[in-house]
Amino acid sequence: MTTHTTSTDMNTATDTPSPTGRLVGIPAPAARALATAGGALSLVSCFLAWTWTDAFPGDLTVYGYPGGLQWLVLVLGALTALFGLASYQVKGLRWLTPAGADPAIRLAALGAFVTAWYTVLAISLTLGGVVNLEPGGFVVAAATLIALLGALALPFERPKADPADPEDSGWDQFKHNAGQKWAVVKAAFATGPLAPAPKLPGYAEILLITAALAVGLGIFTYGIGTEYDELFIGFLVSAGFGFAALTKAGLIPRLGALTARHSNITTCAAFVAAAAFPFTQTNDRFANIGVNILIFATVALGLNIVVGLAGLLDLGYVAFLGVGAYAAALVSGSPSSPTGLHLPFWAAIIVGAIASMIFGVLIGAPTLRLRGDYLAIVTLGFGEIFRITVMNTDGTSGPDITNGSNGITSIPDLKILGFDLGAPHEIFGFTIGRFANYFFLMLLVTAVVVLVFRRSGNSRIGRAWVAIREDETAALAMGINGFRVKLVAFALGATLAGLAGAVQAHVTFVVTPEQYMFANSVPPNSAFLLAAVVMGGMGTIAGPLLGAALLYLIPTKLQFMGDYQLFAFGVALILIMRLRPEGIIADRRRKLEFHEDAEAPTVLGKTGA
Template structure:
């Protein structure tokens, strides 16, 4: 058998199939990015009929801002690749891969803008010279980035006299060498230690930028701008990851976990202060509700490995319980408990249902458990529909639901009224956003403490191998029942707030799947998409999966199709999720060396 490799550091003469001298390719990518930035200060169309007013010379508008950001990012990474002293810190993990993804952001955002202008106004004739300059510059940037050299291991061919199985093993070893070489090339260089106060300032600055990006995305006023934002943000995040900046920031947050956690919630609390329109504050509070419920489901799915397809029913149990005891005129009980009592009852009712459903079903595994939980979700919805006084007892007012849920009044503070604090006027939905943020903080702390506790380690053991865990003395049924009950309790907390935010609780809000979240399918997708077993993963995944359908309602029937295609692509390219658990990442990428990845594990 021949050796696997001879030299895994031989530099290829060309880039990804494009033959250009390295200096020319680097100059083309960097100069093209700069030219793209300049083109954003030119008019791209002649009429203001296209949203964003791209007719102004000397000032970007609408989608031009996104092209400008991606072009500037490409230029900065390109300059960093020259080894300029003041910019080398931008690419601790290597500049070339970062330039390629930033160039993709520039190209696709520019092409989408040009296509959108042509489609909306009726042809390419509606593009001004500035638009053509932008397209040409973006193409030049992409070609230059594609031509950048890359490290490729040189592998010996298999011996033709080997058997088919031996050739297969030889090819598998070659693939592992390629992946290991690529992974080593991406590994961030060790960062110079900074004083603790400087690291905290860096964390604060990054969180401030994250707040700005989130605010921009949630306040995009038209569909074309939001699609452009998704393209720029997606490829831009990939470019930052390839540059090694995400790994650097992760290292800092791991070093200052409590500071990062508090800083993240402070940044989130600043969001309502940036809003003057309740439309976006409403969207913000509903995103928080959905993301918090997804984090509760992460205990069941991500930590314990139980496939729950009816989890949204626990959200409904909490919402219905709170609505029935909060003084709604449609409630047959005629009681009006304070909010703190209503939210505790909602959480308690969800926990009881979690135990009642989990006790007889958690001895099942895999597909059988999934089918039972799916059935529970449908039974809950149908039961709420039938409790209308005709098909069953008069409790939930049937399909009309429980309307007129009053606003929360907590210790004399009316969440339904606007308040002026330190010069900022905070409206109704901003009040609920801050209330839900406090609930989210509680859920995050419960998840974090549980995951790091003895019971959390037992959940992970059950997830990895239930038979082996039970052989080591873990009571599998009890441990799974605790996870099921805790996840249901957290969903009940969010449901109690949801009932007051929406004024009305109806059965059609709690289905398995439809085009608008929350529903069980979207909740499960949020956990898988964001990253199972992590804290920030389901929060990010939940925010995206609630925001995208609400922003793309104009696509009609194509909305779910586009969403499904995007999920397939993401799961193919990054099956471990946007913010992966390191151990899950290792399991899904078998070719990575275990010591390299596990040394960074701990999420």
């Protein structure tokens, strides 16, 4: 939690109180009124037609009922208006802004402006000019602009000026000036201290957590089910600004405190909410995205043990996923498997996990005495060696084991206790298709991985991992066997990846070497896995799960961008890492590292917050 910067902290060079600043020169009372009224008008405009023809996706021609992108502007406009009313200390709305209203108003208004103007421009470009806009389109453009101007005119404390060195070169002067302007922008969005939380009974806190998880499920379902490209881009913009606004208002930190207080209940409720996902889908194609997200997230959580807890930079981790997938495929009755074995599910998944664990020990034993970049290079080499090996074991360049580039195909569907996961089934009146069946299986595997992560992270060896990560030399001096501790982390992470790989082989029907490269446009691969851990939040449980969900969903939905897909994806990652370097869901230790003004807790909580 970042603390609000007071005028005492933000002095000028002469130690006098810094003046109140504004990004736009409008008096504060008028600015607050403009932001609130603009947000309300943005909400109302969503019930008007924005274009006259349904040729633009989403049918924005209806009066009285929002559609498509209008829903996104409606939500952000409502947030802007509510935060504006809360800034007036309106009774019943004060709880919306426990950390202050002004930064939240700015972000909500900016999100509504970007989404609305993106929609208006998309309509004009797609249909051939602004003549295709109905009055509602002009109203929403003006309303969001008014709200944004009012929000940017709200007062904030300017940071103290850092005098420039007269001997600096022109480039140094430019960097200094840019840094001063960026400091002003950051001060405008600075979060204040959280107001004391109201005392609530335990059942009320649990109901709040349940409601938040239900909202999260709805947002996730909406993002997966976006039917056209413009809607998904608008969804990303709206979700990003909405999350940032709720964080600046203090609602996300307040919710984080509640979930930490009821961690076991929150974990169980999260899995119940995830289990409800297939019942919200009418198309098994979206359930396919869901099961692949779970596979990616489970592997990312295993990597989080190696990178997030033990601090070992592994750039070839996807190879352990491949070892598990190939091992399970070889013994699952595939007609292209040279072994001819057809083991039951429980045996196949154990074979995949054990094979990955063995490879983890074999690779880790000679290499884990290395540190930092040297270890990263070795693990990167292992990933490439694995891919080249399975490519060459085709009976021509080497022994006939993996069929080379053709891979192992026609892997049969799993049958567990007579339940065929490849066939649709009726559950509570809902037809559950093949991918939904595998979704439930993968959800069970994810639950096992989460349990292993929590228990190991909070154990004695988990504390040893954290000690190694923070300062290996000091940890060794305190009597920790660094090599053994790191080898256990490497083997455990590999085992969890093999577990997910065994399921992946049956979901995709086929395993090929191209699926397990260091970097390509389709996750999972080592680069995306590492990005999911770092972006989501190293050392936590929810962070890699959320990061993996985003990093799988975004490339899947951005395929229409073709060659520019990875470029846009990279820009998004740079922005996230620049604005929130500790990750979306940050471990409290990392928050203290990246934010010097963060409030240090009396006792650092358990791993997996």
